[in-house]
Amino acid sequence: MLRSMITASNTMNELQKQMNNISHNLANLDTTGYKAVNTSFSELVRQQIEQVDEKNNEVAQSRKTPPGLRLGVGALAVDKLTNSQGSLKETGRNLDFALTSPYQYFQVDVDGEVQYTRDGAFTLSTVAGNANQVQLMTADGHSVLDENGNAIRFDRRYQNVQVDKNGTITVSSGNEGEAPLRFNLGIVRAVKPQALAAEGGNLFSVDDNLRATALINLTGAGRQEISIKQGSLEASNVDVSKEMTDLIASQRSYEMNSRAVTMGDQMMGLINSVR
Numbered sequence: 214m215l216r217s218m219i220t221a222s223n224t225m226n227e228l229q230k231q232m233n234n235i236s237h238n239l240a241n242l243d244t245t246g247y248k249a250v251n252t253s254f255s256e257l258v259r260q261q262i263e264q265v266d267e268k269n270n271e272v273a274q275s276r277k278t279p280p281g282l283r284l285g286v287g288a289l290a291v292d293k294l295t296n297s298q299g300s301l302k303e304t305g306r307n308l309d310f311a312l313t314s315p316y317q318y319f320q321v322d323v324d325g326e327v328q329y330t331r332d333g334a335f336t337l338s339t340v341a342g343n344a345n346q347v348q349l350m351t352a353d354g355h356s357v358l359d360e361n362g363n364a365i366r367f368d369r370r371y372q373n374v375q376v377d378k379n380g381t382i383t384v385s386s387g388n389e390g391e392a393p394l395r396f397n398l399g400i401v402r403a404v405k406p407q408a409l410a411a412e413g414g415n416l417f418s419v420d421d422n423l424r425a426t427a428l429i430n431l432t433g434a435g436r437q438e439i440s441i442k443q444g445s446l447e448a449s450n451v452d453v454s455k456e457m458t459d460l461i462a463s464q465r466s467y468e469m470n471s472r473a474v475t476m477g478d479q480m481m482g483l484i485n486s487v488r
Contacts, residue, residue, distance in 0.1 A: 215481075216284060221473035223287025227254065228467045230290045235460045238451045244415060246312075246331030247449040249295045249456075254288045296406050299331075299450040301442060307374050308335045308349075310398075311445040314438070316406060317431070318417065320399035322356040322364065328416045329401060329409065329428075334446055337374075345369055349382075353414055358399040360432045365396045380431075380439040400439050401428045 231252040241247040261283055296315045310333035312319070318329035335357055340346040349357040349365040356364040371384040371394060380400050385393035403409060408427035409417040419427050431439055 215477070216286075218474050218477040220285060220287045221470040221477070223257070225467055225470045225474075227288050227290035228463050228470070230292070231463045232460065232467070234292060235456050235463070238456050239453070242449055242451050242453065244332075244449050245334055246299065246447045247415060247451065248331065249449070249451045250411075251293050251295050252459075253291050253293065255291060257286045257289050259283045259285050294406055294409060294411075295450060296403070297450050299448045301445045302448050303445050305444050307443065308337065309333060309444055309446050310335060310376055311442045311447045312400075312440065313442050313447075314440040316403045317439065318401050318403065320358040320362070320401060321351055321416070322358055323412075323416060326418065327358065327362065328355075328412060328418050329403075330416050331447055332415045333441075337372075339369070340366055355416075360397040360399045360430065360436075362399065365398075367394050367396075376441055376443045378439070378441055379436045380441050381436075397432070397436065398439075398441075400431045400436075402431055402435075402438065403427060404429055 231254075234250045234252050238249045298313065298315045301311050301313065310319075312331055312333065318331060319333060320327055321330055322328075330351065332351065334352050336350050336352065337347040338350045338354070340348050345368060346366050347369045348367075351357060359365050365382065367384055368386075370386045370388075373385045373387055375383045375385075376398070377383075380398040382396045382398060383393050384396075385391075405423070405427040408419050408423045410419070412418050429435065
């Protein structure tokens with residue numbers, strides 16, 4: 214009974230993680246550029262209990278299964294980031310940039326650390342200490358970086374912002390004879406997307422030891438891989454029907470395992486009541 218209760222309780226803990234992920238996905242259904250987290254399960258290592266000792270060699274040789282019992286100890290939940298492309302929503306706003314290729318991310322500065330996002334709803338904000346300059350920012354106030362890791366800043370008279378499909382921003386003042394400025398958006402491609410760690414606020418980070426192998430900075434000829442559409446935003450890739458189906462299945466599995474714990478408790482109660 215104790216083994217059945219331990220196995221069931223281990224599985225219940227992992228099922229709770231799946232339900233937490235489903236709740237998080239549904240809560241971010243309308244979050245720009247959000248990537249759903251799906252849960253899969255694998256079986257924990259089984260334990261072999263040798264409780265059968267065959268005395269008859271003929272019987273032992275005729276067995277189709279190994280002697281004893283192989284008891285599982287529950288399931289293990291594995292989280293996986295889903296990088297499928299979300300649908301595009303037209304906004305008509307010049308500072309809305311939608312990445313139209315999966316596995317690509319904007320680079321942003323978060324308190325001195327480079328992090329990554331698919332949310333391209335940008336704004337122009339005055340540079341602290343210099344009222345004559347503006348910089349490209351995320352909706353949460355993080356600086357958007359160029360391909361060299363520098364904040365994108367320019368004189369505030371340059372208000373006309375255009376971006377091509379390869380991520381080159383052109384800003385112009387509209388004054389005749391004044392040359393426009395150009396910046397290359399910092400875009401990376403995740404070749405090992407599971408190295409991305411969610412930081413909240415629709416941001417991801419990568420461990421410094423994994424950064425060189427998990428990400429490719431799309432510069433030079435690599436910028437031809439970039440695909441951006443201006444005046445649009447990428448919607449969440451959460452599939453509501455799948456999430457609801459998984460939620461029902463996980464709740465029923467949780468209920469089944471909780472009943473296994475209850476049955477184990479009842480059986481132990483019967484044993485304890487024997488006089």
